[in-house]
Amino acid sequence: MKPAAWFDRRGWSDVIIGVPYAWAIAFVLVPIGIIAALSFAEPVMNSPPYMFPKAWPHLSFGSYERLLSDSVYVRSFGVSLLNASIATVLCLLIGYPMALGLTRVSKAANRVLLMLIVLPFWTSFLLRVYAWIGLMGNNSWFNRLLTGLYNSIVPQAWHLGSIQIMYTNFAVIFVVVYSYLPFMILPLYANLEKLDRTLEEAAMDLGSRPYRVFLDVTLPQSIPGIIAGGLLVFIPTAGELVIPGLVGNMSDPMIGAVISEEFGLNHDWPMAAAISVVLLMVLVVPLMVYTRYQSRAQAGGSA
Amino acid sequence: MRRVSPFLITMMVLGYAYLYVPIISLVVFSFNKSRLVTVWGGFSTVWYARLFENSQILDAAWLSLRLALISATVATILGTMAGIALVRLGRFRGRTLLSGLFTTPLVMPEVLTGVSTLMLFLLTAKWIGWPSRRGFSTLLVAHITFSMTYVTTVITSRLSSMDASIEEAALDLGSAPWQVLRDITLPVISPAILSGWLLAFTISLDDVVITSFTNGPGYNTLPMLVWAKVRLGVTPDINALGSLIVAVVAAGVTVSSIVITRAERRRQRDIAAALAEGT
Numbered sequence: 001m002k003p004a005a006w007f008d009r010r011g012w013s014d015v016i017i018g019v020p021y022a023w024a025i026a027f028v029l030v031p032i033g034i035i036a037a038l039s040f041a042e043p044v045m046n047s048p049p050y051m052f053p054k055a056w057p058h059l060s061f062g063s064y065e066r067l068l069s070d071s072v073y074v075r076s077f078g079v080s081l082l083n084a085s086i087a088t089v090l091c092l093l094i095g096y097p098m099a100l101g102l103t104r105v106s107k108a109a110n111r112v113l114l115m116l117i118v119l120p121f122w123t124s125f126l127l128r129v130y131a132w133i134g135l136m137g138n139n140s141w142f143n144r145l146l147t148g149l150y151n152s153i154v155p156q157a158w159h160l161g162s163i164q165i166m167y168t169n170f171a172v173i174f175v176v177v178y179s180y181l182p183f184m185i186l187p188l189y190a191n192l193e194k195l196d197r198t199l200e201e202a203a204m205d206l207g208s209r210p211y212r213v214f215l216d217v218t219l220p221q222s223i224p225g226i227i228a229g230g231l232l233v234f235i236p237t238a239g240e241l242v243i244p245g246l247v248g249n250m251s252d253p254m255i256g257a258v259i260s261e262e263f264g265l266n267h268d269w270p271m272a273a274a275i276s277v278v279l280l281m282v283l284v285v286p287l288m289v290y291t292r293y294q295s296r297a298q299a300g301g302s303a
Numbered sequence: 304m305r306r307v308s309p310f311l312i313t314m315m316v317l318g319y320a321y322l323y324v325p326i327i328s329l330v331v332f333s334f335n336k337s338r339l340v341t342v343w344g345g346f347s348t349v350w351y352a353r354l355f356e357n358s359q360i361l362d363a364a365w366l367s368l369r370l371a372l373i374s375a376t377v378a379t380i381l382g383t384m385a386g387i388a389l390v391r392l393g394r395f396r397g398r399t400l401l402s403g404l405f406t407t408p409l410v411m412p413e414v415l416t417g418v419s420t421l422m423l424f425l426l427t428a429k430w431i432g433w434p435s436r437r438g439f440s441t442l443l444v445a446h447i448t449f450s451m452t453y454v455t456t457v458i459t460s461r462l463s464s465m466d467a468s469i470e471e472a473a474l475d476l477g478s479a480p481w482q483v484l485r486d487i488t489l490p491v492i493s494p495a496i497l498s499g500w501l502l503a504f505t506i507s508l509d510d511v512v513i514t515s516f517t518n519g520p521g522y523n524t525l526p527m528l529v530w531a532k533v534r535l536g537v538t539p540d541i542n543a544l545g546s547l548i549v550a551v552v553a554a555g556v557t558v559s560s561i562v563i564t565r566a567e568r569r570r571q572r573d574i575a576a577a578l579a580e581g582t
Binding site: 012013015016017019020021023024025027028029030031032034035038047048094095097098100101102104105113115116117118119120122123124125126127128129130131132133134135137139140141142178181182210231235236238239240241242245246256259260263269272273276279280283287 | 307308310311312314315317318319321322323324325326328329332339342381382384385387388392395397401404405407408410411412413414415416417418419420421422423425426429444445447448451455480481484505508509511512526529530533534537541542544545548549552553555556560
């Protein structure tokens, strides 16, 4: 094996490395650098609307101080992380049995069912959210169905004409789980499919009950899949902007809307930058856990 | 074949219902005569006719299509180069950073990508005069940047599962590296390049958040227009639009999966034939 000699180091390889590298530095690294730098500036009424302090160390921590002391920011961070956690757990509870089921069906059924998991992901995200807006509205057949079910189980005194779903935090979680469910199912399925089924069969043959086999054999082996899927749901949900904006209660915004508002409406670039930096920090921690798990899993796989 | 437990079957039925009830409802009510989106008033195709009379929607669709075609093509070139660099060029200086830069946009919440890219554009407009106005060029740069990283993940996973010994044999037999790239590597990973392009294309076509930060006045892509309309309330012409997109995507995915499976099969057959000839 000599992968290093695959290309001569000069000429061709420099172009192949250099062009995407230059692009990524200009449009990925520099914007992140700008955010990090501007979070230490002060907002001013000017264009561009920020200024670094004149006195040494030319850095201002004002935005970070406001972020930690103002309950609006702390609260929307809390709402975002709570919603992301609930959505991740729900995606796992719904997605795990589906992924497990996908590994158990026949090969032909598996192909079609797997395609059906991926297909919504290829259609417009916005239009799928839009479809739920129609369904959750107070006059829709879906809402009437839910109301009917609700009225049939609760006492007469609690009966409702319709259930208010739109513009609640419940609606946000419901649509987020719907939108990100395929992101949970696919890595879980990829993980579960690779598992050695003989272990489960051995446990069964030795007299374990199905749920014990699941808890002791299947579940521990699928933890890398759970983590991968969980992060793919948690991270975008924590910064979600579109779904809460369309179906959520805007008096209790999630952090994505706050960033967008500070930047677009208030022209407070340093504040928007500071919130972005903190959000990145909060999300980088689970990501580091993820990459550690992944590299460990890879090391285990090649051993 | 062991039987699938009733619990798993129930969960799968419910799960697929969750995924498909809104899409089916969207399509069914696009043929509704009534203005109401979820109350049936009789069959009609009036909303499709209305859709094709709406020049705003047609303009937005055309803009989205052009943007997706160009950005997916550039993103595929950049993403493929990065994929080859990361998997086939060994340990060059700055490899870790390159791999990090090509993962970051995948894992960063879109709102952060949007805000940071817009800040970059506003500052470079001040410093070097580009972009003088936000519009097609800024949308193109933003779309290329986030979709190229998806292409790279597709290419790297294909390249790492590809047997490097064929390429090494060609090198040992005296081929120049660029010949190996042209005659072996690129043909072998061409299905991955195609699926990377398709992924980049659909991601660009679908993007709302990053587009909302980087577009300029008068540059409404289709998702931006839909977003603006949905905020004002649900109307059945959006149902018609959604149903058309579902139909196009279903057809596209079916055709492309057939093409990719065929290409893969032909490749397997060629390899088998080559091996048979060798013995």
